[in-house]
Amino acid sequence: MMLALVVVCVAAYVALRYGLKKLQGRAGRGVGAMRVVERCALASGRNLWIVEAQGRRFLIGESEGGISNLAELDADAPLEDVAEQAAKPSFLDVLKRRPRA
Numbered sequence: 206m207m208l209a210l211v212v213v214c215v216a217a218y219v220a221l222r223y224g225l226k227k228l229q230g231r232a233g234r235g236v237g238a239m240r241v242v243e244r245c246a247l248a249s250g251r252n253l254w255i256v257e258a259q260g261r262r263f264l265i266g267e268s269e270g271g272i273s274n275l276a277e278l279d280a281d282a283p284l285e286d287v288a289e290q291a292a293k294p295s296f297l298d299v300l301k302r303r304p305r306a
Contacts (some may be wrong), residue, residue, distance in 0.1 A: 213258050214274045217265050221254065221272050 220239055242262065243255040254265040255278065262278040 208273070209259075210277075213261070213263065216258065217254075217256050218272050221265065221267055229276070246263075263273065 215280040216239060239256055239258045241254060242257050245253040247253060250267075250269045252267045253275075254267065257280070258262050262280045262294055263274055264278055266273045266275045295305055
């Protein structure tokens with residue numbers, strides 16, 4: 206299982222590093238066994254990618270320092286559900302907003 210994750214991360218790194226120019230603006234098109242489902246530009250040189258490979262979805266973060274596999278997403282969940290979960294505040298955020306007595 207860990208080996209498969211390493212292989213997917215390396216494949217995602219190679220695809221994003223060398224094929225990034227080709228992939229920008231082409232979300233949803235297949236690239237061999239991998240497919241870019243969604244791309245979100247955060248700032249110059251910083252992007253979030255949802256990549257599908259071997260029936261699994263991964264959230265990949267890209268910056269000038271490289272790329273990172275941030276999370277494995279539920280491949281069966283609609284993307285709207287994933288975005289909705291990401292928008293929910295964390296438990297810590299809720300505690301910080303709570304007025305103190």
